[in-house]
Amino acid sequence: xxxxxxxxxxxxxxxxxxxxxxxxxxxxxxxxxxxxxxxxxxxxxxxxxxxxxxxxxxxxxxxxxxxxxxxxxxxxxxxxxxxxxxxxxxxxxxxxxxxxxxxxxxxxxxxxxxxxxxxxxxxxxxxxxxxxxxxxxxxxxxxxxxxxxxxxxxxxxxxxxxxxxxxxxxxxxxxxxxxxxxxxxxxxxxxxxxxxxxxxxx
Numbered sequence: 225x226x227x228x229x230x231x232x233x234x235x236x237x238x239x240x241x242x243x244x245x246x247x248x249x250x251x252x253x254x255x256x257x258x259x260x261x262x263x264x265x266x267x268x269x270x271x272x273x274x275x276x277x278x279x280x281x282x283x284x285x286x287x288x289x290x291x292x293x294x295x296x297x298x299x300x301x302x303x304x305x306x307x308x309x310x311x312x313x314x315x316x317x318x319x320x321x322x323x324x325x326x327x328x329x330x331x332x333x334x335x336x337x338x339x340x341x342x343x344x345x346x347x348x349x350x351x352x353x354x355x356x357x358x359x360x361x362x363x364x365x366x367x368x369x370x371x372x373x374x375x376x377x378x379x380x381x382x383x384x385x386x387x388x389x390x391x392x393x394x395x396x397x398x399x400x401x402x403x404x405x406x407x408x409x410x411x412x413x414x415x416x417x418x419x420x421x422x423x424x425x426x
Contacts, residue, residue: 226265226269229253229261233314238315239315243408252392257303260302260306264296264303273300278304282375286301286378301374312419323420323424324423343355343403345368345369346389346402352371353369354369354386355369355386356370356375356385358382361381385419389402389405393405
């Protein structure tokens with residue numbers, strides 16, 4: 225069962241007025257994301273993972289003690305990460321639902337404090353990686369960061385929001401200003417309805 229590159233849930237230029245250019249989406253989705261799909265399919269072909277789900281492959285190939293993860297893990301985990309990432313953003317007004325606002329306030333003290341913690345996680349991730357808002361195994365909301373392609377699936381957490389802090393996700397629009405990219409992501413790009421739906425399904 226070969227994995228496929230999903231279409232973006234909006235046009236390539238749909239986020240341009242919000243700080244993520246058409247060029248970024250053309251490079252990030254059409255080239256980087258596609259490479260994870262193509263390389264992942266080649267690596268799992270003929271192996272025990274060929275008919276497994278992305279989540280099964282991620283859990284089965286993640287090694288918490290490894291200095292570097294396997295090629296199968298890296299490509300399939302990044303395929304999963306990007307599938308989520310595009311859905312977590314949107315071109316609408318992206319108003320935060322009241323229930324989500326209440327849950328974030330309960331967990332972090334306020335929405336602004338959540339955003340500060342999330343931004344600090346993303347800015348503080350050395351090298352490539354991701355910042356996440358997750359439902360942890362104890363049911364609590366937490367902000368985490370992961371290196372490279374590691375994601376919440378590895379830790380049995382539910383991903384509510386993830387921000388890609390690999391340079392290819394922001395360098396065209398923000399150059400080396402990762403904190404500015406993170407602030408723009410939280411203030412303008414996040415589809416909070418999607419985050420709220422993930423929380424209600426967790």
